[in-house]
Amino acid sequence: ELKVEQNPLFLSMQEGKNYTIYCNYSTTSDRLYWYRQDPGKSLESLFVLLSNGAVKQEGRLMASLDTKARLSTLHITAAVHDLSATYFCAGGGSYNTDKLIFGTGTRLQVFP
Amino acid sequence: GAVVSQHPSWVICKSGTSVKIECRSLDFQATTMFWYRQFPKQSLMLMATSNEGSKATYEQGVEKDKFLINHASLTLSTLTVTSAHPEDSSFYICSASKGRADTQYFGPGTRLTVL
Numbered sequence: 748e749l750k751v752e753q754n755p756l757f758l759s760m761q762e763g764k765n766y767t768i769y770c771n772y773s774t775t776s777d778r779l780y781w782y783r784q785d786p787g788k789s790l791e792s793l794f795v796l797l798s799n800g801a802v803k804q805e806g807r808l809m810a811s812l813d814t815k816a817r818l819s820t821l822h823i824t825a826a827v828h829d830l831s832a833t834y835f836c837a838g839g840g841s842y843n844t845d846k847l848i849f850g851t852g853t854r855l856q857v858f859p
Numbered sequence: 860g861a862v863v864s865q866h867p868s869w870v871i872c873k874s875g876t877s878v879k880i881e882c883r884s885l886d887f888q889a890t891t892m893f894w895y896r897q898f899p900k901q902s903l904m905l906m907a908t909s910n911e912g913s914k915a916t917y918e919q920g921v922e923k924d925k926f927l928i929n930h931a932s933l934t935l936s937t938l939t940v941t942s943a944h945p946e947d948s949s950f951y952i953c954s955a956s957k958g959r960a961d962t963q964y965f966g967p968g969t970r971l972t973v974l
Binding site for chain 1: 891893900903904908952956962965967968
């Protein structure tokens, strides 16, 4: 069964710095999703990555997928306070298995 | 488009009572709906998958008699927590998709507190 792991679990970073969140998954997953969750809120969809080598960017966030390494990354460029949230990756959501398996989450805190 | 609502947003109930949570797809027909539970500072755990008109498929370890799921129409699924206890206190989130392997659209969540 698909297992998804993220690291780090918690990330405190200064504004303006760059950092990467890693998402490893255990078996083949046709898709990889990234979500953002603010405290007390539900999930906001950020990216869906569908194929090996896929790269998507939105503002200061860029996500990539390496299906051979079973690894997805979420890169943060020049962090700002508004990016403070918890970020989840999730695998699945495909024809083989339509349920999503979520990673542990990375709680990001950006300070001045 | 693709908006999912949940009702109520939060509920406080006494131990032993039952609570019903509704999940509605407002502007699309959802053939599949999913129910997740999230404890504080933890990830989302899938509880069950429901398809319109058929019985829900529960994940291992989820008591089907305690968490009753009804997907009565293409726009409505309900989760009833029966005989709730304090350990059932959690954030319950539903999602809905238009078809198999389609994007899941998440509801805003329902915070349940059982006293």
